[in-house]
Amino acid sequence: MKDFLKIKSFFLPYKRYFILSMLFLVAMTGMGVLAPLLLKYLVDDVILKEQYELVPYVALAVIVVAILKGAFQFLSSYMGHQLGINTVYDLRNSLYQKLQYLSLGYYSRAKTGDLMARLTGDVEKIRNFLSGGMVKLTRIFLTFIAGLSVMAFYSVKLTAVTFIVLGLLIAVAYRFQKVVRPSFRTIRKSVADLNTGIQENIMGIRTVKSFGHEAFEESKFYHRNDEFKQAHLDSSRIWSRYFPVMEMLGGSCIVILLGYGGFLVLNEELSLGALVAFFSLIWLIVNPLTDLGFTINNFMQSVTSAERLNELLETPEDILSPQEPVYQQNNKTEINFKDVSFGYQTRKDTLSDINLDVSPGKTIGVLGATGSGKSSIIQLLFRAYDTTEGAVHVNGNDTRQLHLSKLRREFGIVMQEPFIFSASILDNIRYGDPYASMEKIIDSAKLADAHEFISELPQGYDTIVGERGLGLSGGQKQRIAIARALLVNPEVLVLDDATSALDMETEYHILSNLKSMMTNQSTFIIAHRISSLKNADEIIVLDKGKIVERGTHQELLQQNGIYRKTYDVQHASQTENLRRRSRAL
Numbered sequence: 001m002k003d004f005l006k007i008k009s010f011f012l013p014y015k016r017y018f019i020l021s022m023l024f025l026v027a028m029t030g031m032g033v034l035a036p037l038l039l040k041y042l043v044d045d046v047i048l049k050e051q052y053e054l055v056p057y058v059a060l061a062v063i064v065v066a067i068l069k070g071a072f073q074f075l076s077s078y079m080g081h082q083l084g085i086n087t088v089y090d091l092r093n094s095l096y097q098k099l100q101y102l103s104l105g106y107y108s109r110a111k112t113g114d115l116m117a118r119l120t121g122d123v124e125k126i127r128n129f130l131s132g133g134m135v136k137l138t139r140i141f142l143t144f145i146a147g148l149s150v151m152a153f154y155s156v157k158l159t160a161v162t163f164i165v166l167g168l169l170i171a172v173a174y175r176f177q178k179v180v181r182p183s184f185r186t187i188r189k190s191v192a193d194l195n196t197g198i199q200e201n202i203m204g205i206r207t208v209k210s211f212g213h214e215a216f217e218e219s220k221f222y223h224r225n226d227e228f229k230q231a232h233l234d235s236s237r238i239w240s241r242y243f244p245v246m247e248m249l250g251g252s253c254i255v256i257l258l259g260y261g262g263f264l265v266l267n268e269e270l271s272l273g274a275l276v277a278f279f280s281l282i283w284l285i286v287n288p289l290t291d292l293g294f295t296i297n298n299f300m301q302s303v304t305s306a307e308r309l310n311e312l313l314e315t316p317e318d319i320l321s322p323q324e325p326v327y328q329q330n331n332k333t334e335i336n337f338k339d340v341s342f343g344y345q346t347r348k349d350t351l352s353d354i355n356l357d358v359s360p361g362k363t364i365g366v367l368g369a370t371g372s373g374k375s376s377i378i379q380l381l382f383r384a385y386d387t388t389e390g391a392v393h394v395n396g397n398d399t400r401q402l403h404l405s406k407l408r409r410e411f412g413i414v415m416q417e418p419f420i421f422s423a424s425i426l427d428n429i430r431y432g433d434p435y436a437s438m439e440k441i442i443d444s445a446k447l448a449d450a451h452e453f454i455s456e457l458p459q460g461y462d463t464i465v466g467e468r469g470l471g472l473s474g475g476q477k478q479r480i481a482i483a484r485a486l487l488v489n490p491e492v493l494v495l496d497d498a499t500s501a502l503d504m505e506t507e508y509h510i511l512s513n514l515k516s517m518m519t520n521q522s523t524f525i526i527a528h529r530i531s532s533l534k535n536a537d538e539i540i541v542l543d544k545g546k547i548v549e550r551g552t553h554q555e556l557l558q559q560n561g562i563y564r565k566t567y568d569v570q571h572a573s574q575t576e577n578l579r580r581r582s583r584a585l
């Protein structure tokens with residue numbers, strides 16, 4: 001309940017819908033109670049007193065009451081839906097906004113399937129309750145109070161017996177919701193497992209096919225699907241028992257009350273009309289009561305969902321802009337790593353004692369074995385993470401003092417595995433600058449050596465590339481990503497193993513284009529191939545998170561260290577390749 005109230009900031013702006021829904025509900029309950037009173041009047045004052053000329057008027061009154069009840073029910077339910085739909089609209093937007101600002105550290109721990117479930121299934125549970133469940137629960141309560149009060153007015157004895165009998169129904173409904181709740185939990189878990197399985201299978205379909213593991217995947221899916229089916233069967237078994245039991249109990253209650261009520265009428269302790277009214281009122285109460293178990297469950301599920309949503313909403317955004325950022329006018333970007341150390345949560349010593357000065361127009365090459373910390377250096381540049389010790393400075397200011405979005409806009413970053421959106425190539429390139437002219441887009445594509453292959457596609461720049469860029473080769477994706485980064489005229493361009501899928505000739509062509517273009521801007525090139533780095537102004541070699549060598553290509557060759565060894569290995573294999581080719585010719 002506490003968790004449900006925590007999301008009150010989302011439904012308070014729509015409290016008018018809540019108030020209106022409750023007012024219409026009270027009016028509807030009033031009409032519901034009025035109808036049995038008209039019946040009493042019909043029996044006691046019209047039929048028994050043989051004033052038959054009043055029958056059409058009473059009939060008309062019954063019709064008016066029924067119409068009003070229907071209208072109030074419609075309005076109450078409509079207002080309830082307005083409350084639910086508008087609240088979750090805002091809630092979903094806030095959750096999505098939260099996801100945009102959570103740090104990469106959060107994402108490296110989070111599960112995609114779980115986040116998706118929160119933004120869809122859990123939000124939907126809240127809507128279900130606000131739209132319908134809450135009105136239903138209040139209606140049960142109001143009808144119960146109003147109905148019993150009217151009953152007590154006519155016969156305290158019969159009301160007391162009714163109270164006891166209805167108590168039995170409530171106890172069964174409560175017991176039922178306790179039994180069915182675990183089965184709902186099992187269903188939710190099996191839905192999550194099934195979704196995760198399907199999601200992973202689609203994402204990894206290339207790997208599945210390359211191993212010829214279709215049948216293996218099928219059997220894995222059968223197993224999960226079977227658990228899902230079983231969970232539903234178990235729950236439906238409980239459900240199937242619930243309604244007949246409630247129906248039978250409701251029927252038995254009516255029989256008991258009819259017997260006792262008849263006895264009171266015979267003893268002239270109750271009028272016949274009051275007994276008829278009594279039964280209408282009992283049905284009015286019993287009908288929604290049979291749904292009580294379901295409604296309580298609906299509420300319980302929304303409470304669990306509110307708990308999961310609050311957890312996400314309350315997750316701290318650990319990388320934030322400072323309250324009063326330092327304003328920078330300088331266009332050219334100078335970067336300094338000052339005694340920087342950094343570690344991820346699971347690994348504390350990813351980078352240690354990094355010192356690096358990068359002046360505008362310079363190119364820095366980064367080499368190192370896999371896992372040596374190359375990409376981590378880049379993550380610190382644009383504050384994907386903060387340093388554990390030391391600081392990264394941009395134009396003399398600690399990056400933590402700068403406006404986060406402005407800082408990030410200075411960089412054009414091409415990641416190791418570029419993400420291609422399911423959209424046209426044009427939209428993919430202009431992602432960083434939606435208003436860029438076509439001329440500028442083509443220029444960037446030309447610099448990234450992508451224009452030629454794009455022009456050869458039947459739809460050219462308008463070609464839609466499938467989810468995750470399916471349909472494009474690794475090298476084509478990399479070139480689109482490079483064009484995208486170049487389009488924003490970055491002050492600092494970062495190529496994080498971004499040319500690994502390209503042949504050496506294409507890579508050379510692109511790097512030469514960049515060299516002539518980035519005269520005032522700096523470039524970071526992370527690569528495993530010496531050929532990608534050798535023209536850099538300074539090359540740093542990382543080993544286990546430390547800079548162990550630094551200098552130009554020629555200087556590093558002299559040092560006889562890791563760089564030299566890497567060069568020899570790559571050079572030897574190239575020479576061997578050339579030798580093989582010439583032999584083959």
Ligand SMILES: Nc1ncnc2c1ncn2[C@@H]1O[C@H](COP(=O)(O)OP(=O)(O)OP(=O)(O)O)[C@@H](O)[C@H]1O
Binds near residue numbers: 108344350370373
């Ligand atoms: N999000 C993360 N959470 C925890 N540890 C991480 C994370 N990202 C990287 N690491 C760890 O930090 C170390 C350095 O990783 P990094 O990606 O910087 O290496 P790299 O030199 O770029 O490797 P590669 O050449 O394979 O891309 C590795 O041991 C890696 O397992």
